[in-house]
Amino acid sequence: MTSTTSPSTSRPAPRATTAGARRTARGQRRRSVGRRSTPLTIVMLAVLAYFLLPLFWLAVSSTKSTQDLFTTFGLWFSHAPQLLDNVRETLTHDDGVFLHWLLNTVLYSVGSALGAALLAAAAGYGFAKYRFRGNNAAFALVLGAIMIPTTALAIPTYLLFAKVDLVNTPWAIVLPSLVSPFGLYLMRIYAADAVPDSLLEAARIDGAGELRIFVTIALRLLAPGLVTVVLFTLVATWNNYFLPLIMLNDPKLYPVTVGLSSWASQAFGGGSGANSNMLALVVTGSLISVIPLVVAFLLLQRYWQSGLATGGVKQ
């Protein structure tokens, strides 16, 4: 009956009921471990199948030529798989413009994500750990901005950027993505919890400056929150379509999303003939553009899930 053998309770139970509560909790946890529900599992596997079906279709289809896409069954492989041919064709079509798009997407989204996370972390930490005039008003202002739809902002932003010659440059994509009100919200909550005041005081007594405390102590404690903001801003920018669609008109600057949609409309509009391979290119390009983010989420899941947990609980 030592607490070390009990995996169920991570925190000590209240004094009076310790023994009883622990016994019940452990018994219940053990029971539920032994009593997995098969019907529920089957239902959820069916749900899983629905979510993976389009991705399975995408993986299968990217092994087909455009002709096979039309003539073979959509959810199974054709007799002549040609994934590598499709990939080569996708990457080299039109002087390798797809590679440009990929590179652009990586640059825009990594730049925005790192910048947005750092800005949100500094500001969230500033809001959480310092009291200054206008602290609450400024935070409330930003929080209210979560409700402003980004697409309603996009057109005025375009018009404004057109005035200062920022349209059709990478800055037109990166600058608006650097401000993440939700990121600030998450980081403020996270900083309030994860950075103890006593640690800051101890560092101050040791004579460390505020900036140094932030860089050497706070940023490390904020790491899971930072990963969360980085990942979600990364997704937002990587998947962004509206903003680059209106901001950019040079295909060399397109991110993958805008590029793919331009290929897709060519494939629909062109029919057969010169663009007969277009459809296979769109499909293979889609597959290539999906893989990096999925991998990032799978690798970093431990961090972003704990970061999200903090944001979802408090209001």
Next chain:
Amino acid sequence: MTATTVASTEEPRRAGPRRRPRGGLRQGAAGPLFVAPFMVLFLLMFLAPLGYAAYLSLFREKLIGGNAFVGLDNYVTALKDPLLRQGVTRVATFLVIQVPLMLLLALAFALALDSGLLRLARVIRLGIFVPYAVPSVVATLMWGYLYGPDFGPFAQLSEKLGLPAPHFLGDGWMPVSLANIVTWEFVGYNMIILYAALRTVPQELYEAAAMDGAGAWRTAWSIKLPALRPALLLTLLFSVIGSFQLFNEPKLLQPVAPDVIDNAYTANLYAYSLAFTGQQVNYSAAVSFFLGLVIVIFSYAVLFIANRRRTS
């Protein structure tokens, strides 16, 4: 100077003799300086465009004499505009049906994952979340092909069975098809937020409930749901805002179904068409601003109702 004095009351008494830390910021100025970079960009990227849109919306391009100040004329036009009304109504209808459905599914999945009754829970959780990482462009293209009457697998299957092919991209089915895409994209994201919130419910609460003889359903109803309230509100708010902005999915399906999806299919699509194909920049700014206003009002209404429920 006020900032310094306010902050100094916060300093621990022990630190009295220390006046200025070697190298770096003083504590009093530090807070505003940490916040400043974000706030400056926020002003430039949020408030400036907003103000500019408000300004532009008060003018109108005249055939003779260029831009003329017309006051709230553009808004009067917007309120009377049947195309805008059609877009807003369509999006609102979509929202009222799709969002509750999606959030109920997300809630059900989160509770199932948290119940401890599932085998392969990790795989299922990540599998449902994965679509969130897929660009909406790719999601729409994929579903567009799957829906397709020529080589979509659903059409192929029904052809094999001798049934008529379903018209997923037809007029009647289109809202359902769009709702399916949006749900596919975002259920997992909402589920993860709810699931993460569930994981932070203190173990003691479950123990106490078990001691009181509560079963799984009772625990879910009396402990888990109340604990989820803030997270549910957050997902609801994001979903409402997202639905009003519906653009990518209809825009990308437009080439496949040009007769069904017109330039004013959603309010956002309308604002886009006005600015970029119609050259009606001022009117588009008014429509954008108006749409933003509708969303803010709607969001506040959601928050208000949710908060009233909580206190009553």
